[in-house]
Amino acid sequence: MSSPLDQGGMAFSDAERGFLQGLIPFLLYLFPVVTGALADRYGYKRMFWLSFLIMCPGYYLLGQAQGFWSFFFAFLAVAIGAACFKPVVLGTISRTTSAQNRGLGFGIFYTMINLGGFLGPFVAGYLRAISWDLVFLVSAGWIAINMLILGLFYREPTSEFTGAKKLTISENKDLRSLREVLLEAQDILGNGRLAFLLIPLIMGLLVSVKFNVNIKDYAIASICWLTINLFWSHWVKMNYSSTLTRSSRGRSGPRPWYQQ
Template identity: 45%
Template sequence: MGFISLMKKYNTTFWASNTIELFERWAWYGFYLAFALYLVNSKDTGALGLTQAQKGVIMGTGSMLLYFLPVITGAIADKVGYKKILFLSFTLYVSGFYMIKSFDTFGWMFFAFVWTCVGGAFFKPIISAMVARTTTDETSSIGFGIFYMMINIGGFIGPFIAGILMQKTWDYVFYMSIMAIGVNYLITLFFFREPVIKEGDSSLLDNILQAFVNIFTTLKNWKYVLFLIIMILFWTAFNQLYYSFPVFIDQWVDTSVVYNGIHSFWPWLAESIGTSEGTITAVTMSSMDSFYIIIFQLMVSAFVMRFRPLAAMMGGILVLAGGLGLMFSNQSGWLILLGVLIFALGEMASSPKFTEYVGRIAPPDKKALYMGTSFLPIAAGHQLAGWLSGGVYEKIADKIYLLQEEVTSRGISLPEISEEVTKNDYVEMASEKLGLQGTELTNFLWNNYHPANIWMIYAGVAVGAVVFLWLYDRFVIGKN
């Protein structure tokens, strides 16, 4: 009865805001987890055939803006009104998804993704603010728990469906995202109520300028700045789930073993989520991160609540590093799924504690300012993750790049990848010249070029974050 009476204290706008969040995450992650593959896979599959470096620039820059711009867009929303900004965000999203579906060159795709991320930046500050505004001290804890649950439900459903749709045509993935945002137009129109915001004398420009003044004020705390810089390493390692992991699975891992394992005890499920070739797509494998969070978040939160936030973060990031090691060091689909589970457990322990720690160290009159600047290391982490998953990943673990190296080392003359020669064409020609087909070629490159070494860089970045956090805790915080 207590729980039911508590649920009745949440108003219609609270539930509307959370439902909007679910569909927005559905739309965003539905395409985002597949986006790296869409950018780099061969053109004859309907993808763009770009290089890993070009992928890194597009994803890193756009995602960086997605997390940096809310500093400005939040100030705009407070002045213009939440409902108007939501409709603007949805319009940018829908047009952005359509442009991503339609454009096929690096320059135009860069523009389309940045455009879409600006839409996300307008959306991002609003719903969390609405959850805060529609809850009280009594209802906020469960309220934000519901909010994070909605994020992960949307973050699982979107990629899960995208993994099925992309087998037919890439266009369906983007149409799915457009339709999910379309639902949000209706929810916002009929159920979302504009919050009452005290009118000030300041102009829109004054609000934006004040946002930057607030950042500068907050960043005068050198200890806080040092903490944010260290956390850039965590977000850099974490973001490889989106930037590199789907590509690594697609290029190196035979997921038919997972498909067959599932098929042996639940044929319907395997056939529903698998491909016609009897494999599991990289996007579906990646979506298991959100699935694990939906199942285990409450248990992990209950376990880590007994630890100090910094200690929980260090432990969580160390676990996450172990997950990254398993995810990128082998070709076993089952071991990789175990790696995703370990990664998710580390994420569940560390990511919420990051927000909690910022809230704890912020002076009472500056909590909102500190929470705003906590997005800055996430933004920088996306930019750095883009660089690592671009040129660095390409030279160590990109299958096409390594195949080109092998062809060149043998003095074999082949036409370069171009508008006329797709990546798949090149692989077919190289396979014929090398006398290695399919799995034979993959295993040859795996054993001779060791692309699994990329795990040491990604896990190493995460371990670096743990080491610096320990030093920070010992020598900076310890001196208080």
């Protein structure tokens, strides 16, 4: 789609291609930490539905895009849908296999991924020779078929194996609140302050490339942001001793992300 107009593409500039190839994969690998936690809380089947309901129109709209921003938002929808999909698949395999057959389960999963990665370009190349629109229309149709399979055959994995013991439905029920789920996702991501420092710098770099922002302006903004975080860190150090005092009085617990 980013190829020249005479090849059926939309003639995106190098900056626009870099913006897409930098931002979309970044979000695609970041979101599963949150979407996987939400799947544990609200159910795998619901997250599958959400994934397909986002990806199906997303793929269709990719073929209808007439400019960069319409293509970007359709592509972003596909990325968000895929970020909902992947952790649910892995979680389903983990919950429905035991130590004896888990290797086989994941082996089948990755075999299907590799098979799709091998055959996909051939099918897409054949469809592209007919029409670019057909590539995305077939992709959307395939997601719709998966929705049908999901509705007819998928069952919520309500138990999991832990060694020789199989947990009952009531023992396995996730009763965590949304806040607790998001806090656990934060623990997986690591230091919240570090993420809050780096993500704006990365996003700012991508945006500056897309909108041709002068590199000096980006550097000045980055220095200002780093300075703010240095003062922030100093404030955290100044207040850390009082936090330790409260913890010693029996009110221990994980520090909020803004105090890390």
